[in-house]
Amino acid sequence: MEKRTDLSKVVTVVILLLASVGILWAVFNFQNDEVVKLELGGPAPDFTLQTLDGKMASLSDYKGKVVLVNFWASWCQPCREEMPAIEQAYETYKDQGLVVLGVNLKEKTVPVQGFVDNYKLTFPILMDTDNAVAIDLYKVKPIPTSFFIDREGNLVQKADFPMTFEYIENTVKPLLDAGR
Amino acid sequence: MRQLNNEEQTENRKGQGTDHENQTAQENAAQGARPVRPVRRKGIIESIWDFFASVPVGITIIALLTVGSTLGTIYPQENAIPSPNPEFYYFDTYGKLGEIYFRLGLSHTYTTWWYLTLVLLLAISLVIVSIDRGVPLYKSLKNQPVARKVLAIRGDRLYASKEAAGEEEMNRLGEALKKRRYKIRTEQGALLAEKGRLPRFGAYVIHIGLLIIIAGVFTRLIPGWYYTDMVWIKEGERVPVKELGFSLQNNGFELEYYDQQQTRVKKYETDVAVYEGDQEVAIKHLIVNDPLIYENTYIFQNSFDPSPMFKDGEIQLLDKATQKPLGTFHFDFEDPQPEYKVGDYTLKVVNYYPDIRVDKDMGIYTNSREPYNPGIQFDISGPGFAEPSRQWMMPMAPFVEQMLGAEYKFSLKFQQVDVFHMTGLKLNRDLGIPIVYTGCGVTLWGLVLVFYFQHRRVWARLEDGVLHVGGHTNKNWLGMNKEFNRALSVIDVEPVKFKKK
Numbered sequence: 001m002e003k004r005t006d007l008s009k010v011v012t013v014v015i016l017l018l019a020s021v022g023i024l025w026a027v028f029n030f031q032n033d034e035v036v037k038l039e040l041g042g043p044a045p046d047f048t049l050q051t052l053d054g055k056m057a058s059l060s061d062y063k064g065k066v067v068l069v070n071f072w073a074s075w076c077q078p079c080r081e082e083m084p085a086i087e088q089a090y091e092t093y094k095d096q097g098l099v100v101l102g103v104n105l106k107e108k109t110v111p112v113q114g115f116v117d118n119y120k121l122t123f124p125i126l127m128d129t130d131n132a133v134a135i136d137l138y139k140v141k142p143i144p145t146s147f148f149i150d151r152e153g154n155l156v157q158k159a160d161f162p163m164t165f166e167y168i169e170n171t172v173k174p175l176l177d178a179g180r
Numbered sequence: 181m182r183q184l185n186n187e188e189q190t191e192n193r194k195g196q197g198t199d200h201e202n203q204t205a206q207e208n209a210a211q212g213a214r215p216v217r218p219v220r221r222k223g224i225i226e227s228i229w230d231f232f233a234s235v236p237v238g239i240t241i242i243a244l245l246t247v248g249s250t251l252g253t254i255y256p257q258e259n260a261i262p263s264p265n266p267e268f269y270y271f272d273t274y275g276k277l278g279e280i281y282f283r284l285g286l287s288h289t290y291t292t293w294w295y296l297t298l299v300l301l302l303a304i305s306l307v308i309v310s311i312d313r314g315v316p317l318y319k320s321l322k323n324q325p326v327a328r329k330v331l332a333i334r335g336d337r338l339y340a341s342k343e344a345a346g347e348e349e350m351n352r353l354g355e356a357l358k359k360r361r362y363k364i365r366t367e368q369g370a371l372l373a374e375k376g377r378l379p380r381f382g383a384y385v386i387h388i389g390l391l392i393i394i395a396g397v398f399t400r401l402i403p404g405w406y407y408t409d410m411v412w413i414k415e416g417e418r419v420p421v422k423e424l425g426f427s428l429q430n431n432g433f434e435l436e437y438y439d440q441q442q443t444r445v446k447k448y449e450t451d452v453a454v455y456e457g458d459q460e461v462a463i464k465h466l467i468v469n470d471p472l473i474y475e476n477t478y479i480f481q482n483s484f485d486p487s488p489m490f491k492d493g494e495i496q497l498l499d500k501a502t503q504k505p506l507g508t509f510h511f512d513f514e515d516p517q518p519e520y521k522v523g524d525y526t527l528k529v530v531n532y533y534p535d536i537r538v539d540k541d542m543g544i545y546t547n548s549r550e551p552y553n554p555g556i557q558f559d560i561s562g563p564g565f566a567e568p569s570r571q572w573m574m575p576m577a578p579f580v581e582q583m584l585g586a587e588y589k590f591s592l593k594f595q596q597v598d599v600f601h602m603t604g605l606k607l608n609r610d611l612g613i614p615i616v617y618t619g620c621g622v623t624l625w626g627l628v629l630v631f632y633f634q635h636r637r638v639w640a641r642l643e644d645g646v647l648h649v650g651g652h653t654n655k656n657w658l659g660m661n662k663e664f665n666r667a668l669s670v671i672d673v674e675p676v677k678f679k680k681k
Binding site: 013 | 225226228229291293296297300301303304307308311398401514515516517518529530531532533534535542545546547548549557
């Protein structure tokens, strides 16, 4: 009789503790789910988007090159701030194999074209019309956010702040050298 | 203290440790020189059990929860602040203290690990306490003897006796009590009348209610059970709600003010449609506080964007010098075309800023994606113009030409323009709510049991021609006293008064 009571106590305590730990684990995972980070070092998720001039472009088209993917919008002040630096870096290093993909978030063609003309941007602009690439695929929270992808197609670095020319240069140089 | 019946002794048992120690000692003796290990393992479980079964521990958990909950009310929680950036909002609004508040995680108190742990500890404590106390109480009440010792009955706080009495008197007393809805059990020369046994378990009913509430809240973890979000939709736009698998479309938004100055809002209403794929599955004219309910999701008219946006308009092109109309074109402020043709004239959109700002340091830029304050720069070319005329048009700044000190060759006039407001809909799905309400009901029922009903018992015992009658209740002794006397008046016993402690 007494032994039985003890067994039921053991079962009760074990079940309660397991359930609690399980619930806490679920809560923890639940909250974590929203900030799943892209794994640096892993392969960059591929995407295909329409460019500003109406062609289709994929990340995989640029395999073997160092790719800087920059998520931006014309209403974002820090994005405007870093644009000249990105353009300068592109012009300096494109011959060594640097590609810049400017992924625009959800804006329309005419205002983006005006922006590109004003800033004299020469790198391809991709139109992410529903933010699917930015938010679902690359988990971009603030903009500007930039990703550096090496010649093997791996994500190497993420910058979620306006970059300077020096920063881009310092990041890109070793990547460009690595592939040769 | 209060009279100890045998079940109350079990109930009031403090420091169960002694029991278990005895038991462990016995088992040790029985098992002889068995190694200590199994005993020690049980010791851990036992001490966990005793920890949660302890009233001070339970009270401590409740006190900590109270303090924690209070901390969460100092500043608004993250889901209630009018900003998507809590990392700046708390500092900007409340200063250094706000910053500390945010850093400590108190801006989302009710989802912190320590708060949830406390809630779960409370749940464990409720289960264990209920088993630890409720089960023995149930058993002892079930097995209580009908015949108590006369000595014990004499010691009851309510006690009366009748000389020269027999079975007949006892049965009459039993009948009288039966009329008062007592349950009667009799043995040879002994009677037990009892009513309201369930209220004794009122506390455990409350425990069960609280456990149901906690369970109801944690159902939010089940995928698809809980979702809340705010959706902003322009007129005619369809916005997918990925998590719930449907889309919402705004088929029209109405906004009315009481006054001409548009300071006091009279009403704002949305014609909303729910789409599954391309299939329209539900529609409703949403007014405030009258949600559309679709698959357990409540869709509320919550708010609207007070700044109007430009939708589209007819623009007339005129020769500025002669004011001769040259034709009109349709302009879509959401998504303008790169070029417009008006008769022989071509208007190329060089720049389009949906929400234009002109700043001394930052130059010309757009402040948002939405056409709140559009600024269009046209290159207009046509017969008789060697070079295109570049000129601005801003519906919100009609005198841009004068402001810039420019001399334009053409006039652009709005013939008609449509503005609209964005509607703000709140989505809410919480399948756990009925469970929480059930829990509240059970808890309330438990409280009523505890406060308004009592467990009353009357024992009678015949010994040597004397009928000894004792009464007991767990509260409301005055009421019990009245009932006791009224029942005893049937066998002509003088009224008695219950003994004070």
